[in-house]
Each structure stands twice: as structure tokens, then as C-alpha cells.
Amino acid sequence: MQEEKAALSMHALAAHRASLAGVEFPLGYPTEADACALRDELLFQRATQVYLWALPAVNLYAMKEASERAFGSGYTVFPVWKQRLDAKTIIPTPNSDVIYAIGYIDVGRDGPMVIDVPPKQQGILNDFWQRPIEGPTVDGKTYAGDVGFVGPDRGMGGKFLVLPPGYQGEVPDGYHVYRSRTNNVLVFWRAFFADPANLAPACDLIEQTRIHPLGQSAQPMRFPNASGVPLDMTYPIDGRFFDMLARFVNSETLGTADPDWRGMMAAIGIVKGQPFDPDARTREILDAAARTAFRMSRAMMYEGIEKRPGGLIYPDRHYVTPTRNFVTDWEWMDKAGHFLDLDSRSAAYSIIYATSPAMGSAVPGQGARFLTTFKDANGAFFDGSRSYRLHLPPDVPAANFWSATLYDTQTASGLDNGQPLPSIGSRDEPIASADGSYALYFGPVAPAGKERNWRRTVPGRGFFLMLRLYGPTQAFFSTTWKPADLERMD
Structure with missing residues (x-):
């Protein structure tokens, strides 16, 4: 049965392609109906490619928005899965054998951010295209993204400074300096434990973290317990993906995408600084494109x-x-x-x-x-x-x-x-x-x-x-x- 369905699907797809490829242009011009069909197909194709290209960013942006809905927003909020991460938290391929803490900062909105990292920690600083953030060079080794045991502090802890894209201001001494290429930054700690029956020491270490803007005193941090909280942090697999992408684009600098990909997004209605408000017909096509692209990615x-x-x-x-x-x-x-x-x-x-x-x-x-x-x-x-x-x-x-x-x-x-x-x-x-x-x-x-x-x-x-x-x-x-x-x- 599955093979028969696949064969029918392939036949229908081939017929659809053949119909578009065989469109006749009387006197070299398309009919209104054929031009509409070709425009719809172009919108569909561009939307599938935008979906696949933007997956790294929307993947993280979905996590950020879900976390903020559940626990609140801001750099002082750092959720910790204090009893490990179980199936109640829906998030891509989590590791339930370490303690997770996941926070988000916006260096475009809040400016350079200081992260006081406790000792005996292991963490990651990624921009929202999931690239390790460029870090310092220490003793001939250049660090990117890594914090703690495998970072420039070598597990001793220290002060890390995350700078916004293109930052040209003064950089004070005494910090491990990281330069982000996006406004949004993922702060992701993983704490190890020796005894599954005693997780408190690992959690206590994480809760020594402090995050605050450069030049300001640290405010009280909140470390909500995310374990057991029903929480879907996955990205949309339908047309809502493009609404989320539009919100991400508006939270970032223009340079988060090059002109070619800005053009691809503009072709489906996503332009920084402009509302994303497609009509019903466009939404129907974008929804089909997102559902198709999601399946493409999994295939x-x-x-x-x-x-x-x-x-x-x-x-x-x-x-x-x-x-x-x-x-x-x-x-x-x-x-x-x-x-x-x-x-x-x-x-x-x-x-x-x-x-x-x-x-x-x-x-x-x-x-x-x-x-x-x-x-x-x-x-x-x-x-x-x-x-x-x-x-x-x-x-x-x-x-x-x-x-x-x-x-x-x-x-x-x-x-x-x-x-x-x-x-x-x-x-x-x-x-x-x-x-x-x-x-x-x-x-x-x-x-x-x-x-x-x-x-x-x-x-x-x-x-x-x-x-x-x-x-x-x-x-x-x-x-x-x-x-x-x-x-x-x-």
C-alpha cells in the first residue's frame, strides 16, 4: 500500500511539473491563468527554500519564544532543568544525562552583556544562526563559543563579555571577549553530575551565574525549574514558521542575511521593518511550502x-x-x-x-x-x-x-x-x-x-x-x- 501511494504521488508530481513546463505562450505571452499558476509555483518554491535556509535561526527563536512564554523574558531569567530533562520538554535531541540551563540575551537591545561564569562549568555561546561566537585568543589558541572547562577560563570561571554585531566601542580589560554576529545570543550551560541521586551540587553551580549589561550592577537572577513543565520548544512545521522568521528578522540587524537571501525573503513578504501580513491565498501556499520543506529536511x-x-x-x-x-x-x-x-x-x-x-x-x-x-x-x-x-x-x-x-x-x-x-x-x-x-x-x-x-x-x-x-x-x-x-x- 505504501509503495502504491508513493508511486501515485510521484506520478502526480511528474504531471504537475510537466504541465508547468508545457505552458504555451501564444505570441510569446502567457495567458492570465498560466501566469498566475507560474507565480504561485514560484512563491511555493521560494518559500520552501527560505524555510530550509532559515531552519538554524527559527529553531533557536522558537526555543526563545517558548521559554519566555513559560518563564518570562530578559537576561536575568535562566531556566534550569533541575531534575534533568524529561519528555515533558519537547526540544530537539536533548541530553537527559546532564543538567541543562538555557537562557537568551539580546545584545542589540541591551548592549554589551557581562556573563559571570562560575567555576567547574561547561557552556556554549552561539549566535542565532547556531555559529559559535568568536572569542579570544589565549596562549596561541583561539576560542569560539566554548565556556568553562573547554573555554579560555579553563574551568576556573571568570567574566565573559559578549559584544553586539559590529561593535566599535571601547572594550575594557579583564574580560574574555566574544563578538556576536547576531543580536540574539544563546547561553547554554550543561552541568555534569557524578551521582544521579544527588543533582543539587550541579544545579547550585549553575545558579552562581550572573548576567547583566556592561557598566551596570548585577540584578537578582531567576532560575526557574523547567523539569516536568509541559513545554513545546520546537519550531513550526507549517506556515507559522514564516511568521516566526519575520519576528526574528525584525529583531536582528539587516546584515543577519545577505542581499540574495533578503531578496528571497522579500519575495514571500518578509522584509525587515515592514509588517508580514500575507493574504489568504498567499498563506495557503506558504503553509503548503512549510509542510513540504519540513518533510524535505527530515528526508x-x-x-x-x-x-x-x-x-x-x-x-x-x-x-x-x-x-x-x-x-x-x-x-x-x-x-x-x-x-x-x-x-x-x-x-x-x-x-x-x-x-x-x-x-x-x-x-x-x-x-x-x-x-x-x-x-x-x-x-x-x-x-x-x-x-x-x-x-x-x-x-x-x-x-x-x-x-x-x-x-x-x-x-x-x-x-x-x-x-x-x-x-x-x-x-x-x-x-x-x-x-x-x-x-x-x-x-x-x-x-x-x-x-x-x-x-x-x-x-x-x-x-x-x-x-x-x-x-x-x-x-x-x-x-x-x-x-x-x-x-x-x-
């Missing part, structure tokens, strides 16, 4: 990424990395630097957010690797009605910890499976086999006696899995250790 990730050069981590496994080159890809240029790799960029930001150069460190024992898989050993997409087994060979190459997390294919958020958390990892102390390997189980029902090593899937829903290695060791880089593909058990 790029779920089906297309392993077909692209460098997409597969191992040639004989179905594991991919959501980013094409984890270490150097935050500008998303092809390897020769000739062009922006739009497909890889759109695919990635359809399911992830935030970029940290240090996380992609190739030094054994540092950074992290995210091994993501959408398919079982037979190449079939995961089905929540089925049961699967994952074999992890002995000595999992993670100096800090490892975890396996289930995600919903529709939202890319943690799978809402009725369990406290959608992940299982080394700190959960799963039962190891005699040789030190691990067998993990994913399915609607736990295999008898395997409950401790099991996470529930949801019948009727797809899922995907991300295996995180924090502090990947040499065995990962040399590929002497490889996880098995998930195997169907039924």
Missing part, C-alpha cells in the same frame, strides 16, 4: 545522510553523525570552502541545536561523539511496536560516561514512553555480561529479567537512537571498538 536526515560522503561513521553499520564534519562544520562550508552545504545544514538543524567546537575534539578523552541511528541491522527504520537488542562490546570508549537515548521521529525530542527518562547509560549501572559487554533492550515490553537494561518504545510511533560517548577514547577514533547495529528480536 535529508533520516534517509539521505548515510548516502552522502562521510555520512556513515562506519561503512558496515547504520550509525551516522547529525553533522557532516563534527570538528569544523559550524560554518557549513564544503571541504574546499567553495560553497555553503545547505542540505547538510538543513538536515542537521531539523533535529539538533547548538554548536560547540570543543565537543568535537579529536583528542582522546576530550569532547563527545553522538552516534545516531535510524535503522536496524536489516536497514529498516525503527518501529516502536517491535523489540530490539543493542550489543555494546566490552570497554565502551567513554572516559566520562556513555548513554543511549530514544527520540521521537516527529519532534526529535525525547521519546515520551511513560518512563522517567528516555535514556539509559553507564551511570544507571546496567547489568553487564560476563565479558564486560552490555546488552540493551528497546521495545514495548521488557524481556523477562532484563528490566534494568531496558527502555520502553511506543507502539505506533517511530523512534531513533543516539549513543553518546563523553570523553571518547582512542578505541573510538581507531574504530577498534564499534557498537553493533540494533537487531530485531521479533
Whole structure:
């Protein structure tokens, strides 16, 4: 049935294209009806491309607006997921095995911002195109975006100063200076804990953070507890996407997009400083374009990424990395630097957010690797009605910890499976086999006696899995250790 529907869809699409390509121009001029059809098609095509291009920015802007609705706005508001991030928070591929704190500052509105970073912290400063913000050079090393253990303060804490785009004013001494290319800035802390039963020390560290404009005294901060709060932080998958994009554009400098992309946005009605108020017919076309572009982005990730050069981590496994080159890809240029790799960029930001150069460190024992898989050993997409087994060979190459997390294919958020958390990892102390390997189980029902090593899937829903290695060791880089593909058990 699915194959028949696909064939009919392809036939209808081919017929639509043929009808447009075959439009006749009597005396070289189109008829009014044909000109209208071609204009509608042009609007549709430009809107799909704007959607795919703008995904990184609207992805973060959606998070910002959702957070502000739930917890309030302003630089003094810094929500913390104090009991870890469960499936109640719908956000792209969250990590439920660290403590999250996510805030937003606007250096265009509020001017240069000081961030007092506590010691023993790890964080990220991204602009709203999800690029690490250009930082200082210390002892010959230039930092971008990273804060804390992997930043210029090296985990000692310190004062960070984030400057607006094109800032030409005086820069005082005593700060780690970061220059943003957008007004909006993501402030994203991740705190690690040793004992899942005692999260207070990690939360207490985060709550030492202070954020305030340069030259002003720090005001009292608010650290609302976001754990367990029903909150949808995902970007729209319909025409509302363009309304959100228009709000983002109006919050930014003109230079947040180059003239070509400003022209593309203008073609669908989005111009900085002007209201975005499309008529009903235009809205109908934009809605169809957004719904189509969303599906394009997911097809790029779920089906297309392993077909692209460098997409597969191992040639004989179905594991991919959501980013094409984890270490150097935050500008998303092809390897020769000739062009922006739009497909890889759109695919990635359809399911992830935030970029940290240090996380992609190739030094054994540092950074992290995210091994993501959408398919079982037979190449079939995961089905929540089925049961699967994952074999992890002995000595999992993670100096800090490892975890396996289930995600919903529709939202890319943690799978809402009725369990406290959608992940299982080394700190959960799963039962190891005699040789030190691990067998993990994913399915609607736990295999008898395997409950401790099991996470529930949801019948009727797809899922995907991300295996995180924090502090990947040499065995990962040399590929002497490889996880098995998930195997169907039924």
C-alpha cells in the first residue's frame, strides 16, 4: 500500500511539473491563468527554500519564544532543568544525562552583556544562526563559543563579555571577549553530575551565574525549574514558521542575511521593518511550502545522510553523525570552502541545536561523539511496536560516561514512553555480561529479567537512537571498538 501511494504521488508530481513546463505562450505571452499558476509555483518554491535556509535561526527563536512564554523574558531569567530533562520538554535531541540551563540575551537591545561564569562549568555561546561566537585568543589558541572547562577560563570561571554585531566601542580589560554576529545570543550551560541521586551540587553551580549589561550592577537572577513543565520548544512545521522568521528578522540587524537571501525573503513578504501580513491565498501556499520543506529536511536526515560522503561513521553499520564534519562544520562550508552545504545544514538543524567546537575534539578523552541511528541491522527504520537488542562490546570508549537515548521521529525530542527518562547509560549501572559487554533492550515490553537494561518504545510511533560517548577514547577514533547495529528480536 505504501509503495502504491508513493508511486501515485510521484506520478502526480511528474504531471504537475510537466504541465508547468508545457505552458504555451501564444505570441510569446502567457495567458492570465498560466501566469498566475507560474507565480504561485514560484512563491511555493521560494518559500520552501527560505524555510530550509532559515531552519538554524527559527529553531533557536522558537526555543526563545517558548521559554519566555513559560518563564518570562530578559537576561536575568535562566531556566534550569533541575531534575534533568524529561519528555515533558519537547526540544530537539536533548541530553537527559546532564543538567541543562538555557537562557537568551539580546545584545542589540541591551548592549554589551557581562556573563559571570562560575567555576567547574561547561557552556556554549552561539549566535542565532547556531555559529559559535568568536572569542579570544589565549596562549596561541583561539576560542569560539566554548565556556568553562573547554573555554579560555579553563574551568576556573571568570567574566565573559559578549559584544553586539559590529561593535566599535571601547572594550575594557579583564574580560574574555566574544563578538556576536547576531543580536540574539544563546547561553547554554550543561552541568555534569557524578551521582544521579544527588543533582543539587550541579544545579547550585549553575545558579552562581550572573548576567547583566556592561557598566551596570548585577540584578537578582531567576532560575526557574523547567523539569516536568509541559513545554513545546520546537519550531513550526507549517506556515507559522514564516511568521516566526519575520519576528526574528525584525529583531536582528539587516546584515543577519545577505542581499540574495533578503531578496528571497522579500519575495514571500518578509522584509525587515515592514509588517508580514500575507493574504489568504498567499498563506495557503506558504503553509503548503512549510509542510513540504519540513518533510524535505527530515528526508535529508533520516534517509539521505548515510548516502552522502562521510555520512556513515562506519561503512558496515547504520550509525551516522547529525553533522557532516563534527570538528569544523559550524560554518557549513564544503571541504574546499567553495560553497555553503545547505542540505547538510538543513538536515542537521531539523533535529539538533547548538554548536560547540570543543565537543568535537579529536583528542582522546576530550569532547563527545553522538552516534545516531535510524535503522536496524536489516536497514529498516525503527518501529516502536517491535523489540530490539543493542550489543555494546566490552570497554565502551567513554572516559566520562556513555548513554543511549530514544527520540521521537516527529519532534526529535525525547521519546515520551511513560518512563522517567528516555535514556539509559553507564551511570544507571546496567547489568553487564560476563565479558564486560552490555546488552540493551528497546521495545514495548521488557524481556523477562532484563528490566534494568531496558527502555520502553511506543507502539505506533517511530523512534531513533543516539549513543553518546563523553570523553571518547582512542578505541573510538581507531574504530577498534564499534557498537553493533540494533537487531530485531521479533
